[in-house]
Amino acid sequence: MHFGDTHLGRKQPGQIAEQRVESTLQAFNFLIEKAVEKDVDLIIHAGDVFDTVYPWHTVIEQAREILEKLEDAEIPMYMIRGNHDRSYGHGRKLKGLAIEHLTGEYVHLIDPSPEEFGEPAVQLEGLNIYGLGYHSSKTREILDEFSPNDGTNILMMHDFVEGVTRTYSDDCVKADEIASKNLDYLAIGHDHQPNTWKEINNTVFSATGGTVDYDFNSTEFGNHYNIIEAGFEGVKHLETGAIPQNLELKKIRVPVDEARVEPTVGRVQQLEGNRIAVKVMVKGETEKEPGEIPVQEIEARLPELENVEMAEVVLDLRVKGYADTVDGEAFSVEEFLEKELDGSSEEFRELHEKASSMLADDENLTSSGINLKKEARQKLRKEVDRKIFGEEQ
Numbered sequence: 001m002h003f004g005d006t007h008l009g010r011k012q013p014g015q016i017a018e019q020r021v022e023s024t025l026q027a028f029n030f031l032i033e034k035a036v037e038k039d040v041d042l043i044i045h046a047g048d049v050f051d052t053v054y055p056w057h058t059v060i061e062q063a064r065e066i067l068e069k070l071e072d073a074e075i076p077m078y079m080i081r082g083n084h085d086r087s088y089g090h091g092r093k094l095k096g097l098a099i100e101h102l103t104g105e106y107v108h109l110i111d112p113s114p115e116e117f118g119e120p121a122v123q124l125e126g127l128n129i130y131g132l133g134y135h136s137s138k139t140r141e142i143l144d145e146f147s148p149n150d151g152t153n154i155l156m157m158h159d160f161v162e163g164v165t166r167t168y169s170d171d172c173v174k175a176d177e178i179a180s181k182n183l184d185y186l187a188i189g190h191d192h193q194p195n196t197w198k199e200i201n202n203t204v205f206s207a208t209g210g211t212v213d214y215d216f217n218s219t220e221f222g223n224h225y226n227i228i229e230a231g232f233e234g235v236k237h238l239e240t241g242a243i244p245q246n247l248e249l250k251k252i253r254v255p256v257d258e259a260r261v262e263p264t265v266g267r268v269q270q271l272e273g274n275r276i277a278v279k280v281m282v283k284g285e286t287e288k289e290p291g292e293i294p295v296q297e298i299e300a301r302l303p304e305l306e307n308v309e310m311a312e313v314v315l316d317l318r319v320k321g322y323a324d325t326v327d328g329e330a331f332s333v334e335e336f337l338e339k340e341l342d343g344s345s346e347e348f349r350e351l352h353e354k355a356s357s358m359l360a361d362d363e364n365l366t367s368s369g370i371n372l373k374k375e376a377r378q379k380l381r382k383e384v385d386r387k388i389f390g391e392e393q
């Protein structure tokens with residue numbers, strides 16, 4: 001059984017921290033019970049076991065309790081270290097991983113240094129399992145030199161893979177390069193947008209995504225696990241299953257003209273889910289002042305619905321007739337952009353979305369977590385330049 005990105009103990013959104021933490025543990029418990037029910041031989045976890053290196057101690061205790069079920073069923077679990085599982089001390093030496101609190105007779109952490117990587121961490125009945133934790137921009141280089149043994153080979157890794165997952169950097173791992181190696185199955189963690197089965201050149205790439213909704217930008221992704229058969233005969237797909245959610249994040253877009261209390265309540269009532277947290281994006285062109293939109297009333301009214309735990313309203317408005325003057329004439333920013341950008345303002349909206357998703361990825365952020373790192377900034381800048389000046393730049 002393969003899954004990853006369990007993000008145990010994830011607290012965001014903070015208003016419903018306890019419910020969110022609980023839902024990460026419930027999804028994890030579902031998976032462990034599923035593994036026992038299906039009587040799998042082993043579990044591989046592709047990293048980001050915890051959401052932070054400092055989870056609540058109750059989260060560690062509950063995770064340990066859930067994992068005891070594996071002892072009774074004698075099912076081992078192998079985990080690798082995701083970017084959320086790491087912490088760096090002085091001199092960038094790894095220290096204090098919360099996942100180490102989970103290890104025991106049946107629960108193992110595979111986390112070789114780049115120098116150590118290359119030998120299977122697990123070998124049984126013609127099957128070799130390799131694990132490589134999160135190594136950021138070094139991953140490609142490490143895998144470049146990797147040459148797996150004979151037999152059926154599974155590699156667990158935690159990083160984006162170009163050709164399979166979303167990518168935000170040019171120096172990430174390329175699926176084609178990996179597919180030329182003697183690998184049968186890649187268990188890929190990191191991207192929460194799943195691509196659960198993709199075969200390239202006899203290698204199966206599987207990014208199962210997360211086990212709970214990560215944030216309001218990933219509400220459409222779904223949450224999955226894979227069960228495969230692996231042995232002397234290579235790998236075979238048995239099952240891809242959805243993970244039931246105890247609390248779901250939902251995002252809806254409401255046209256600005258309908259951004260009143262009752263129509264918005266009506267829309268939220270149509271959403272499925274036993275318990276949900278809702279983000280309402282009010283979008284469109286308007287003559288209203290943003291202050292005229294009943295944000296607080298909507299935010300107060302929605303949680304009165306039986307299944308709504310919290311609601312947040314965000315405005316994304318273009319104000320009609322918002323004018324500046326150029327040489328004394330009325331000036332529409334929207335029209336100006338549309339004309340100057342030769343009809344490509346849509347591309348800039350895409351860039352804006354890309355910038356937002358870069359902000360959602362820890363790896364791109366400074367330690368304060370609110371600014372893009374230099375590398376990420378440069379990359380975005382390059383892309384903006386490319387859009388404006390063309391490929392040559």
Ligand SMILES: [Mn+2]
Binds near residue numbers: 047084190191192
């Ligand atoms: Mn993750």
